[in-house]
Amino acid sequence: MQISFSLQGKVALVTGGNGGIGRSIALGYKAMGATVIATGRNPDKNAAVAQELGHGHEVISLDVRDEGAVDQAVAAIAERHGRFDILVNNAGIARRTDILDMETADWHAVIDTHLNGGFYCAKAASKAMVNAGNGGKIINIGSMYSILGPPNVTNYAAAKAGLLGLTRGLAVELAVHNIQVNALLPGWHKTDINRDLLDGPLGEEIRHKTPARRLGTADDLAGGAIFLASDAAEFVTGTMLIVDGGYSIMDRQWKD
Ligand code: NDP
Numbered sequence: 001m002q003i004s005f006s007l008q009g010k011v012a013l014v015t016g017g018n019g020g021i022g023r024s025i026a027l028g029y030k031a032m033g034a035t036v037i038a039t040g041r042n043p044d045k046n047a048a049v050a051q052e053l054g055h056g057h058e059v060i061s062l063d064v065r066d067e068g069a070v071d072q073a074v075a076a077i078a079e080r081h082g083r084f085d086i087l088v089n090n091a092g093i094a095r096r097t098d099i100l101d102m103e104t105a106d107w108h109a110v111i112d113t114h115l116n117g118g119f120y121c122a123k124a125a126s127k128a129m130v131n132a133g134n135g136g137k138i139i140n141i142g143s144m145y146s147i148l149g150p151p152n153v154t155n156y157a158a159a160k161a162g163l164l165g166l167t168r169g170l171a172v173e174l175a176v177h178n179i180q181v182n183a184l185l186p187g188w189h190k191t192d193i194n195r196d197l198l199d200g201p202l203g204e205e206i207r208h209k210t211p212a213r214r215l216g217t218a219d220d221l222a223g224g225a226i227f228l229a230s231d232a233a234e235f236v237t238g239t240m241l242i243v244d245g246g247y248s249i250m251d252r253q254w255k256d
Contacts, residue, residue: 003231003232003242004012004147004186004230004231004232005226005227005230005231005232006032006033006230006231007029007032007033007034007086007226007229007230008032008033008034009033009034010033010034010083010085010086010229011035011037011074011078011081011083011084011085011086012026012027012029012035012036012037012079012086012087012088012156012229013039013074013077013084013086013087013088013121013125014026014029014036014037014038014039014088014090014119015039015062015064015087015088015089015090015091016039016040016064016090016091016092016115016146016210017036017037017038017039017040017049017059017088017090018038018039018040018042018045018046018048018049018059019040019042019049019122019146019192020046020189020191020192020193020218021090021141021186021189021191021218021221022038022040022090022141023038023049023052023089023218024092024217024218024219024221024222025075025088025090025221025225025249026038026049026057027053027222027223028055028219028222028223028225028226029050029086029225029226029229030053030057032230034085034086034229035056035057035081036053036057036058037057037058037059037077038050038053038057038058038059038060039058039059039060039061039062039064039073039091040061040062041061041062041063041093042063042113046059046060046061047059047098053178057201057251058077060073064089064091064113064117064118064120064121064167065112065113065116065117065120066120067120069248070117070120070124071119071120071124073124074121074124074127074128075124076203077128078128078131078132080136082106082132082185083132083134084125084129084132084136085129085132085134085135085136085137085229086129086136086137086138086139087121087122087125087136087137087138087139087231088139088141088197088225088229088248089117089118089121089122089138089139089140089141089163090141091113091117092113092193093109093110093113093114093193094110094112094146094153094156095109095110095155095156097152097155098151098152099154100138102154102155106155107154107155107251109155110153110156110159111155111158111159111162112218113159114159114160114162114163115159115162115163115166116239118140118163118167121219122138122140122166122170122181125138126138126170126174126177126180126190129174129179130174130177130179134179135178135179135180136174136177136178136179136180136234137179137180137181137182137228137229138167138170138174138179138180138181138182139179139181139182139184139225139228139229140164140166140167140183140184141163141183141184141221142160142163142164142167142176142184142185142186142240143156143157143185143186144158144185144186144187144242144244144247144248145157145160145161146160146161146163146164146176146183146185146240147161147164147185147248148248154203163183164183167181167182167238167240168238171237171238171239172238174184175237178234179235180228180233180236180237181237181238182228182233182236182237182240182241183240183241184221184224184228184240184241184243185240185241185242185243185244186204186216186220186221186243186244186247187210187216187242187244187245187247188206188210188216188244189215189216189217189218189220189221189245190215190216190217190218191218198215203215205253206247208253208254208256209247209250209252209253209254209256210244210246210250211245211246211247211249211254212245212246213245213254214245215245216243216244216245220243220245221243222252224241224243227241228241233252
C-alpha cells in the first residue's frame with residue numbers, strides 16, 4: 001500500500017495567504033514540496049510572506065472580489081508553471097453587527113469576499129485544472145459558523161454556509177475530472193480577524209467551552225489543509241473537516 005501526503009511538484013494558490021491561517025497553509029504546503037502562490041492585498045503583509053516563502057514561490061496582489069483579476073491571475077499562474085493543482089479559497093473578512101443594525105454594505109462586503117470571491121477563484125481554478133489534465137484539489141475555508149448559529153455575524157454565517165453548498169456542487173461536477181473539493185472548518189483561532197475579541201473576556205469564555213482547553217492557532221489548520229491537498233485524500237470529496245479543538249461538539253463549559 002502507498003499513501004502520500006507529499007505535495008512535491010504541485011502548484012498551489014492560497015488566497016489570503018499573506019497572513020493568519022492562509023500564511024500557515026502556504027508555509028505548510030511549501031514544507032510539503034509544493035510551489036506556492038500566495039495572494040493578499042496589503043503590500044507590507046505581501047512582502048513579509050514573500051520573504052518567508054523565499055525563492056521559487058510567489059506572492060501576488062489580488063482582490064478576490066475582482067472576477068477579471070482572478071481570471072487573469074489564475075490563467076497566468078497556469079501558463080507560467082504549466083499546471084495548476086491546488087486552490088485554497090481562504091481570503092476572508094468579518095463585519096460584526098446585530099441584524100437589526102446591519103448595513104446592506106456590510107452584508108455585501110462579506111458575501112462578496114467569501115462566497116462570490118470563492119466562486120470566481122473556484123471557477124477559474126477548475127478551468128485551469130481541467131485544461132492541465134492532472135486532476136486537482138479545491139479546499140474552501142468555511143467556519144464552524146458554516147453549521148452553527150452565531151450572534152452578530154449573519155452575513156458571515158450565510159457566506160460560510162454558502163461555501164458548503166459551493167463545495168458539494170463543485171465536488172459532484174468536478175469528480176469526473178479527478179478534482180476533489182472539500183471544506184475545512186476552523187473553530188476559534190487567534191488571528192487578525194478576531195484578535196480584538198479573543199484578547200478580551202470572550203477569549204476565556206471560548207477557552208472554557210473548548211475541550212482542548214486552549215484557543216486554536218493559525219498553524220492548527222495546516223495539517224488538515226495538507227491532507228485535503230494530498231494524494232492521500234483522493235477518495236475524499238464533498239465533505240468537511242472541522243478543526244476546532246472540539247468546540248462544536250461541546251455542550252457546556254468546563255470549570256478550572
Ligand atoms: P486574517 O484576517 O488573518 O486573514 C484574512 C486574509 O484574507 C488576509 O490575508 C487578507 O489579506 C485576505 N483578504 C481579505 N479580503 C480579501 C480580498 N478581498 N481579496 C484578497 N484577499 C483578501 O484572518 P484568518 O487567517 O483568521 O482568516 C482566514 C480564513 O479563515 C477566512 O476565510 C476566515 O473567515 C476563516 N476563519 C477563521 C477563523 C478564525 O478563528 N481565525 C474561524 C473560522 C474561519 P489582506 O489583509 O492583504 O487583504
